[in-house]
Amino acid sequence: MNERRYAFLQEMGLGPVWTRRTAVAEPASDDVASAALQQLSEEEPAMSAAVPLAAVPAIAESAAGDTGGMDWEQLQAAVASCTKCGLCRGRTKTVFGVGDRQAKWLFVGEGPGRNEDAQGLPFVGPAGKLLDNMLLAMGLKRGDNTYIANIVKCRPTDGNKRDRPPEPDETHACMPYLERQIALINPTVIVALGKTAALSLLGLDPATPVGKLRGRVHRYMDLPLVVTYHPAYLLRNLRDKGKVWADLCLAMQTHDAAGA
Ligand code: SF4
Secondary structure, three states, rough: OOOHHHHHHHHOOHHHHHOOOOOOOOOOOOOHHHHHHHHHHHHOOOOOOOOOHHHHHHHHHHHHOOOOOOOOOOOOHHHOOOOOOOHHHHHOOOOEEEEEOOOOOEEEEEEHHHHHHOOOOOOOOHHHHHHHHHHHOOOEEOOOOEEEEEOOOOOOOOOOOOOOOOHHHHHHHHHHHHHHHHHHHHEEEEEOOHHHHHHHHHOOOOOOOOHHHOOOOOEEEEEEEEEOOOOOHHOOOOHHHHHHHHHHHHHHHHHHHHHO
């Protein structure tokens, strides 16, 4: 097993599970990304070929909000006092995002859950720990050349106070904040964590399966964007760990190809 993959397994705390999986032969070379992508293609041979570029104007339209000229402090203050959608009524804290504001890597999730809402930070709790371990396996760490944000800044809950995905109107209301964050950061690669992040950033139909978006490099504006599963999903579906590893390999290849 090459060193990079081994580190990934160990950092994710999934080593024994991963090592039992032998469907993909260990690479004769050290090109783990190619091997992972080979695994991906074997698992999802019907993956579609292209992202509709027609999705992009929807993002551009949403970006035409009032955040366009804001600096970081103005943006953070605007989020903290925001009442643009109904999620403001149930929040404890807004969750603006965290990390290096000149980061090459941007990771985008769906929205705050219970722990995030209480602490005002994205990706805390078990899913956050897994994300941190994924970052470590990639040679990254939270706050150092990485920025982590969500599609919506306030916690969406259902009538029983359980977490739920944000509704389209909530996503639309909140997207200008993330769009301004992306413009200020200007990352080299965006990693969309889960369906809500991927579809919102790419402006695609809500019925689009995440599986059809994985395994290739999309564009958010001019920035490369790679789609993978949300860490919370991965915690519930460990069988998909190989797919996540393939996605992260693709993201690293994309980053390296950009010469960043
Ligand atoms: Fe404002 Fe976004 Fe919170 Fe809605 S989710 S209230 S748009 S910050």
